[in-house]
Amino acid sequence: MKKPPIFFSLLLLSLPAAAAGPAEGIAAAREGAELRTEGPELVEIEGFTGVDGDIPCSRSSYSNSWHYKFHSADGWFLVNACGQNFINSSKHITYGKAAEPEKPLPASFADPAEVLKKMAEDGVFLPEPNPYDRDVLMNIRRLPAAEGRPEGCYWTVSRGKVKAMADCAAERTWKLSGARPAAKAVAGGPAVKGRDTAGRYAQQAIDTIRAKRPGAQLMYIETLADRTGSAKCVIPEDGWSYVFFYKGGKSGFGACMGKTSAEYVSFDGSAGGEFDRLDPITLPFKDSDFALTRVPAGFVKNCSTISMRLQNFKPAFAPSAGHSLVWTLDCGSQRHLVDAQTGGYIGPAKKTPPRVIKNEKRDLGLMKPE
Known part of the structure; x- marks a missing residue:
């Protein structure tokens, strides 16, 4: 392709x-x-x-x-x-x-x-x-x-x-006319098992990158997902993106439908420069399909494509006090947060404008595999 x-x-x-x-x-x-x-x-x-x-x-x-x-x-x-x-x-x-x-x-x-x-x-x-x-x-x-x-x-x-x-x-x-009944505050239904979730590749991503970059730390995970928390993708470069930080730089691992690559896409280009606000992600965590069962039902129903990102915030930068490992789910102007440790729904959040990074060559998934 x-x-x-x-x-x-x-x-x-x-x-x-x-x-x-x-x-x-x-x-x-x-x-x-x-x-x-x-x-x-x-x-x-x-x-x-x-x-x-x-x-x-x-x-x-x-x-x-x-x-x-x-x-x-x-x-x-x-x-x-x-x-x-x-x-x-x-x-x-x-x-x-x-x-x-x-x-x-x-x-x-x-x-x-x-x-x-x-x-x-x-x-x-x-x-x-x-x-x-x-x-x-x-x-x-x-x-x-x-x-x-x-x-x-x-x-x-x-x-x-x-x-x-x-x-x-x-x-x-x-x-x-004929407005639909209001959705429940939280979906709260049984989890719909996603076929291509973040947890499917997390350990493989860590093992692969650390074999190439000893000491590399997993800093965030993201993708554009469907309503089941599975990546909407065709090739690894546009699937789940696992971003690692190591002394001297960053590296990425991409995965989609059982295929993997050392390439990745950063979907909004803003998190790469914010590692100082994050702690490494440790396994296990509540998977992406489960996270989507915790947000308001109308959010999932009305969004066919959802931006999902998992980050482990340092306490001073946590979006909500007491919640560090957080799933951020975006669709249009809406944003919802889910605790990836407990699985609890944190609540809605305000979206902030993307941080402008001057003179930075952002990765579009076009670099050669390491």
């Missing part, structure tokens, strides 16, 4: 971060999809925005991006991009093909700002600005005929229980 040329990735890293709507990222997303499969068709775009309909791009943050879904003969693929910045991609594991889109989006459609303006004018969606979070979920895809609406392309917009739709030209809008 082809990988992006190194010069292309470095060029993308040099581009300035800015707010962007979904249309601006289609070209970068399509190029990323074409590296995965032949003849991909763009079938869905989704993202958490502010009330202006934009997302502030961050060069390597999944959370600050639009999520583009492509379909081909090989199945479905997700590509995360924002403006001209390609971030990463993964194979989409389906939970029922009947619900997955297959028909391509039209070549042009109203942008989110137009959609939100029309909805406000029609009185079907009037969100108050939220200075702390981007919590307006916007989704565009083709839908079958339903409730008097013809088959066609639609924007679906929601915040909490409030939900509305507009056609893709932003000419007609509908307010959707």
Whole structure:
């Protein structure tokens, strides 16, 4: 399978971060999809925005991006991009093909700002600005005929229980009624065993890296996961990333669907420079599939892709007093914390802007194996 040329990735890293709507990222997303499969068709775009309909791009943050879904003969693929910045991609594991889109989006459609303006004018969606979070979920895809609406392309917009739709030209809008019952505070159900969890490779990662780098310490683990806590990946470089620190540098171990590599991807590019805030991770820990059973049920239900990171914070930097080994789970503007020692739900947390690191060549999974 082809990988992006190194010069292309470095060029993308040099581009300035800015707010962007979904249309601006289609070209970068399509190029990323074409590296995965032949003849991909763009079938869905989704993202958490502010009330202006934009997302502030961050060069390597999944959370600050639009999520583009492509379909081909090989199945479905997700590509995360924002403006001209390609971030990463993964194979989409389906939970029922009947619900997955297959028909391509039209070549042009109203942008989110137009959609939100029309909805406000029609009185079907009037969100108050939220200075702390981007919590307006916007989704565009083709839908079958339903409730008097013809088959066609639609924007679906929601915040909490409030939900509305507009056609893709932003000419007609509908307010959707019948809010679902509130979810329980914590999912708390039996664990759904993930097929490709963080714990599956943890000991192998430690043994492999320490054989090459004696004394190396495991500092954090991360991936883009599905609802079962399994990595959404095709190759090791975009699967679970185990990042180690040793005297003189850092090293990584990647794993996906039973395959491993000494390459890895850092999904938001911020943790690498914060080892001074962390203690090494020691085994065992509550696995990624278990962690997802501890957060609010609606969070898992509404997020098909979840950024998961395990870190062992020094007490002074712990996100919550008394909790050091912590799973951080992100989707859009939402963040939840789970204690990876006890398995207890710590609670929701505020997301902070990614730390800007100047003149740092961040690893995109393109380096040669050690």
